[in-house]
Amino acid sequence: MAARLQGPRPLVLGLLLCMLSAMGSQGGKLLVIPMDGSHWLSMVSVVQQLQQRGHEAVVVTHEASVLIKEDTFYTLKRYPVPFQKRDLEMTLVSLGRSVFETAPFWQQVVEIYKRIKEHASMLFSACSHLLHNKELMASLMAGGFEAVLTDPFLPCGPIVAQYLSLPAVFFLNGLPCSLDFDGTQCPNPPSYVPRSLSVNSDSMTFLHRVKNMLIAFTESFMCSMVYSPYASLASEVLQKDMTVQDILSFGSVWLLRRDFVKDYPRPIMPNIVFVGGINCLPQKPLSQEFEAYVNASGEHGIVIFSLGSMVSEIPEKKAMEIADALGKIPQTVLWRYTGNRPSNLAKNTVLVKWLPQNDLLGHPNTRAFITHAGSHGIYEGICNGVPMVMMPLFGDQMDNAKRMESRGAGITLNVLEMTSDDLENALKKVINEKSYKENIERLSRLHKDRPVEPLDLAVFWVEFVMRHKGAPHLRPAAHDLTWYQYHSLDVIGFLLAIMLGATFITFKCCVFGCQKCFGKKGRVKKTHKSKAH
């Protein structure tokens, strides 16, 4: 039974889909305004696929961008900004380091806030330089584009799209402070939809729900530092009053890199399309170097360890604790680490500057994945069915880790508080207790059983928006209501007023009626009495 119904074999279908639709098609022109860093890594595959289907993509980015580089399948347009690539890299490294700093809690919060602000200010300045670059904007205006593909994590692309009057497709993992759900007018009940950074699951106790509600209340203030400057910039450039929600509500289709094997089931909207796992590409053969490591690992197999590109080094003491734990398991550990080699590194642990993460995770000898629980890594873990030990560091990583842990597919450790024994025990548990492997394999089967591959779905919707100049039939009328109209407060007020009015009039009529009846009787009785006297 297990191998029986193979489903529609999406991979083969994906290829056929490409071949069929490319036949005889003539391409359109797409403007791409990406976010730098890991956000770009998934989007680039969509751009590549679109180019293969005959479209022309122009990618616009600033001169200091870290990961967005020239390539053969798009035209890159760079614009000048008053900072260098190394400045941007430095703010990122400094943000990465802040995780391991051992200052008191509030001091650390203030420090992280300061560094995020510094990084966000640079990116905002880049956006402002793009929108005020008259020559570039004029060339984009005359570029004959049909749509804009953009990541609205920092909403520069959406402003450009509105300025150019082009429909926009948003491609993102999600936005902080529920801005994605505000932007799509998507209901977001705090009773079972855990808020970002709450580390709640969807099954909450009363106190979890109180915490979730408090976060929901404060969300609109929490993100204003980063997002409100974009509202001012949009108002200035578009010559009309704009809020952050106005900017975001411009998206015709939202391609969210989410999936319900990772994320909890929740309300969605018709123009939200889930393309989680889009980064899980088919395995490529390993290089000789990595093939040799895997083959040498024998029956115990290997463990893959990477904390992502933002953490280049770990404080020596912590690195030694980790190295100590890794030395106590029988597996070979491939650790992607660019910091100093810990002096106690065991023989079974190999430090590498880079590793082919997806290809290694797909190898049958891989037993576990130690990850910072970034969304790319989590999906690669799910696709390849590898149980995880998660050490979340920033942003949504805590929530990602909670999701996988609540599904029994991994164990979360606090990287600051964990001991060597904690890591050792967690690794032995996810490798030796069958339930972890079974759960992640179940998630993997569910995740991969879909009618259309996420990459094909993303390409379909970009082309849909290009073909139809947007997707207004998917735009809910909620966008045209004020907040009190949306929540029917005016209607409820009106009905309450009528009810109270009717009750008051009825009461007054009753009182008047009673006075008429009993008042007369009273007077009659009194008259009788006086007469009797």
Place this chain on the structure above:
Amino acid sequence: MAARLQGPRPLVLGLLLCMLSAMGSQGGKLLVIPMDGSHWLSMVSVVQQLQQRGHEAVVVTHEASVLIKEDTFYTLKRYPVPFQKRDLEMTLVSLGRSVFETAPFWQQVVEIYKRIKEHASMLFSACSHLLHNKELMASLMAGGFEAVLTDPFLPCGPIVAQYLSLPAVFFLNGLPCSLDFDGTQCPNPPSYVPRSLSVNSDSMTFLHRVKNMLIAFTESFMCSMVYSPYASLASEVLQKDMTVQDILSFGSVWLLRRDFVKDYPRPIMPNIVFVGGINCLPQKPLSQEFEAYVNASGEHGIVIFSLGSMVSEIPEKKAMEIADALGKIPQTVLWRYTGNRPSNLAKNTVLVKWLPQNDLLGHPNTRAFITHAGSHGIYEGICNGVPMVMMPLFGDQMDNAKRMESRGAGITLNVLEMTSDDLENALKKVINEKSYKENIERLSRLHKDRPVEPLDLAVFWVEFVMRHKGAPHLRPAAHDLTWYQYHSLDVIGFLLAIMLGATFITFKCCVFGCQKCFGKKGRVKKTHKSKAH
């Protein structure tokens, strides 16, 4: 540009999908508990497709069913009921006739209520006879089924599925009184989601919103006549307290025959899959008889007219009015009508007992479609891009007509109040004014531009539920909350209590502080004063 990007050619893909997934697959066993009547007409194509993909379907229905008959691609199991097919047909005909009765409004409402109750009672009795048919239920229990495919319009199938502990796929157009959205825990804001029978669009004035809210308030009572007996039956059979919502929330996946070119954009849930237009099959060649009619129509083309299977005849006066209007247009009219031939029927009007509606609508000579706005007909009109004159009669037909009218793709007439001139003018308008044809063709293009054909999508999700024994990863945690927890009323109450408590304590502290300060001063002053005296 128009013909350029052909999209992923879903039809070809659909076929490939079928061929690919059927390769080497071994079928499962599916229990089908359908609704009789037009509801069956779309579902049967899913059953046929599943059989072609190697599955075995067993369809269970009562002995009096009207449209569900023996066929080669499923096994039919019938069970006895204490009424005959003709009794059921009579209640339907009587319900059809009630539309044209000219009694005062309230008398008509009471009459329709009585007839619906009579029809619903027969179907409820059928359900009760199925669930109490020990032999049949035991054979189903031992049948080795993997899932139940059912239409929960009358929720007998969901009770059977729960009794047999089998996951259920619901296949439906929708449920009255928002029961479908209660059953999926789907938010349903009355500020922009028009309620069934409200004839509101999604863009409402204040008074429309008041009407919508009033309907929303009364929905839970309105349907209790038909639905609450099922709750009692389920409680008895399943030996636990069941509400209608409990019965419906059992659905693993809801295949809704809706689409956002017809329905207004609104919140949805992860286990709701839209398969609207599933009944639009590829055109078959016309028979010689109909081909002759179409060819003879010349440059003016034809108009297709059908009020569906429930209306077999129309009062003579109304039929003559209609015949009069039809005689005044230059097109040939093909009118599906089984009543008496109106004496004034013009030469251009042909009465037929049956017509191949979808094939005729797909003919390039078809200029307009006069329809009762049932969902099947509406989708056939959309698929084939034929502007409509709509005469809604029952249930959701008024809402369907409103949707098409609000999109400029047709004109709605009140069949009771319209005059011959109204019909003539409406027909001339939709045929001669370009905007109607342009709008319906735009909707048609949007509707048919999708990554997967609705039939393939429906088949995919039935198989998904069979493969994975349900779809628990798509079930929102909202199902585990009480209504006040869902709306966070307990949390809001708790936070309000804390706020009020804190305010009260702060106020008391201030008062106490003031008394301490000013009280002392006052006393000191008094003392000074008395000393001074």
